[in-house]
Amino acid sequence: LCRKIQELLKADYLDGELSQIEQGQIREHLGCCPGCRKLQEELESQRLLFKQAGRVSEVPARVWQKIRDTIISIRLNEESRARGGILERLRDSLWQPRPAFAVVSVFAVLILAVVLTGTFIRREQSLSSENEVQILAAYSLSSDNGDLIYDLGTNVEEYFL
């Protein structure tokens, strides 16, 4: 009986988890059993130790400051990631690295290069032919354009002509 009572003393009885009837039965036993009563007294003084020590202290203010700083830093990171995310999505939608697009892009670049090169060559050719005409005209003594570039400015020419 004492063994069972002592088990209850160390848990349910001490913590008030027994019914009134059960508590009454145990109190009755304690009244006539010095061994169990001694254990009960020891357990009560142990409990008193907890009550006297009690809750220790206030939480230092720096704890909340650190928590708040950490949360703010997490939020800032999340916001910057969210902004970065929009730009990345936009870039990806414009620059999709798909093989079909890549082939089309290469052909487009080649065609553009050929067209531009052709235009440049034709322009160069037309410029050079214009120059030739001008040079020939300049050397022509008949000087259709009326310029007397090669006129020596003397009466000798007039004399021979």
Add this chain to the structure above:
Amino acid sequence: VEITQELLKRSSLGDMLAFEELYKATSGFVYNVALNITRNCADAEEVTQDVFMKVYRNLKKFQFRSAFKTWVYRITVNTAINRYRRAKKEEQGRLDYDGVIASFPAVNCAAESAIKSDNKEVLNKLLDKLIPEYKACLILREIEGLSYQEIVAALRIPLNTVRSRLRRAREALLAAAGKV
């Protein structure tokens, strides 16, 4: 501060003032449970920070199936036990066990004056003899005043395990104090 569903809702939506109110309402028991399990002020502060960061990250997922305080007790006990075990491992690399016991009165923090009272010192030396699971159970019962059912919910252990842990913890404390 009363912990209402509205306060929890606002906190979960990122209202910093609401979260601060929640912190004020619960940080006392978080810190004290952590301090009693780890027996070290720096560790208790670290545990408190960890607990509130876990609460912050997971508050949206909190389903109100259990009381908010019970949920926080569970996070606190688990975080504190992990921290205590890690600290013990680190200590074992530097000091022998008796050295740790002898060094206990040198705990250094604002709470030191309270801890240094004779009873607290005796209690802490005794608590150090317990494995953290027993210690957590006893702290929730004796210091936080939780009922058996509340301990069951907080630690997610069966009722009979709560009983046996409390019984064994008390037996161990009596043995350590030379009372049995």
